[in-house]
Amino acid sequence: MTERLYYHDSFLGEFPATVLEVVPGTRPGIVLDRTAFYPTSGGQLFDTGSLQSEKGSLRVAEVAEDDRGRILHLVEGDGLPPGTQIRGEIDGARRRDHMQQHSGQHLLSAAFIRIFGWETISFHMGDECCSIDLSTSNLNPQQIEEAETLANDIVLEDRPVDIRFVSREEAQRLGLRKIPPAEREQLRLIDIRDFDLTACGGTHVTRTGQIGAILLRKTEKVKQGGRVEFVCGTRAVRTAGRDFRTLTEAAGLVSGHIWELPEQIRKLQANAKTLHKSHKDLLEEVASFHANQLLDQTPEHNRPKVLVEVFANRDLEYVKLLAQRAVRQGTAICLFASTSATPAVVFAQSAGQPHHMGALMKEALAALGGRGGGSQDLAQGGPERIDSLDRVLEALAARVRE
């Protein structure tokens, strides 16, 4: 079994060790007699770093524990023969980040328990963000702020964080909330002085001040309760910096201060709504005039007028509107098409006419490709080809004129 050096010292960044065995794979898994590398477990991510030997340096890309309890240092390149003396070196910035996130999580979970009695059901540490799932589905912003404030108060008090090894009986006597299933006789406890006592195998800070800051972010309802996203320490600073740059860019677009953004966006939305409405009104008015003009230009007074038009610069919305106006403002059959960015065909007839626009559309699309259909009086489609559009429309027009 590998001696887990990180159990006793989270700040140990370098250590000598001996290779015990190599588990073959796409990335060989090196097993050492002792290691400071943390394997993914308990919600915390693995460490990365390198193993140095006389043969050079091997990059440790991932560290995992297999079902036999072996800690596998998955390296890029070939493994090392058993017996090789190595010097392990951990990526310090990554480890510190994980210590800050994980220790922050202990404080936050304890704060939610102390104030509201909500247990933490699970903890997830991602590359960007961390989250805990709480045993409640009712989280409001005030509660979030309360827990955040308490957790940060404990950070500011710079309380000692001790590692203790106790028997299961002693853990019970100490009033540990959650005693993990019986795997080992000795339990490893993380003791945040007079605030929290939790059984955990992860890497933590030695004083709460090293967490830096705890920043709560999104909350959402999940199946098992309420999820709270948070970031701690350097990650909190980085995240706040990125938020600020994003907000500053957005504020620049509306020439305002970042704090005025919601108000400015609401104004823009209201403005857009008004413009949209007035645009729609104008379009309808234009379509009405346009329809009359087309009807006037088309002879044949005793029979329905057959209007055939291909518009290069009008979209489906307008062409459809125009057709609907024309068949209402006169007795007509419209065979319209748009050859704009998204080509479209619209057929419409005045109520009471004997043709079937949906059937005509199927015929047109059989020649032009594409999809579409409709009812007796109105149909639309999106043709695949528009080169023979005029010819197809004229052929259909000749039929309905008969």
Ligand SMILES: [Zn+2]
């Ligand atoms: Zn922990």
